[in-house]
Amino acid sequence: MRIEVKNEFPFIILFLSVILAVFIVLDMSGTVRVVLGLSFVLFFPGYTLIAALFPARDDLNCIERIALSFGLSIAVVPLLGLILNYTPWGIRLYPILLTLWIVTFLLSVIAIHRRNKLSFEKRFMVSLNVEATKWGNLSRMDKILSGALVGTIIFAVGSFYYVTTIPKVGDQFTEFYILGSGGKAEFYPRDIKTGEEKEVILGTVNHEYRPVSYTAEVRMDGYVKTRLGPFQLNHEEENEEPVSFSVDEPHENLKVEFLLFKDGESAPYRSLYLWVNVHE
Structure with a gap:
């Protein structure tokens, strides 16, 4: 047929x-x-x-x-x-x-x-x-x-x-960024007064294809001023958290460091920084 x-x-x-x-x-x-x-x-x-x-x-x-x-x-x-x-x-x-x-x-x-x-x-x-x-x-x-x-x-x-x-595993990394006022990548604090608190937003996005525990620190002159966490993020999960800092003494070109640690490691996994001028 x-x-x-x-x-x-x-x-x-x-x-x-x-x-x-x-x-x-x-x-x-x-x-x-x-x-x-x-x-x-x-x-x-x-x-x-x-x-x-x-x-x-x-x-x-x-x-x-x-x-x-x-x-x-x-x-x-x-x-x-x-x-x-x-x-x-x-x-x-x-x-x-x-x-x-x-x-x-x-x-x-x-x-x-x-x-x-x-x-x-x-x-x-x-x-x-x-x-x-x-x-x-x-x-x-x-x-x-x-x-x-x-x-x-x-x-x-x-x-x-x-x-x-087969699981599709691409590049494994963590996204770490700073946002200024209004939640935008601009208007970062550059000039502040002594004792004045300035706020930025620290963002973390997990692209590690597994759950990861993170800790973030804000350091000035090698001293820890603020610590965030630990907080855990699943794959593709994002966390944005405001963090404030202030300086008690005048300083020119003070380096404000933002460090991200992964899974309790002692060495920073990601680092960012801002240069600020502190006036009376």
């Missing part, structure tokens, strides 16, 4: 791509999003490119189209990512989604246009032959393409398993 899909397959690809975009924008997770995402990256770009280049039935058979679709997708998607890397948007979820969608849309439009110029009998249609074909009856090229298809699918599934099961 032979089944043929007479509708233009690029229309289906565009429809599924729109559904995936809705899932991503609405932050919906699940098996459907994973399957659509894999197809969107590993199959759709290559298939629409093949459909645009070879719209006729006799150009390529189904096995060749499927094998080349996976192979070209694996070649095209990294190239688009490389191009995005040199743009202001960078390699992030929405720029990648939009870029792949535009490429898939344009190639689908070209494929549909070229296929419509052919007679109905010459157009390629997705067909399914229920009868099993013996390996020995396949031509040498079909055997090579079938092996390449199986290898590509195994590679894609293995890569997806690795990405989803």
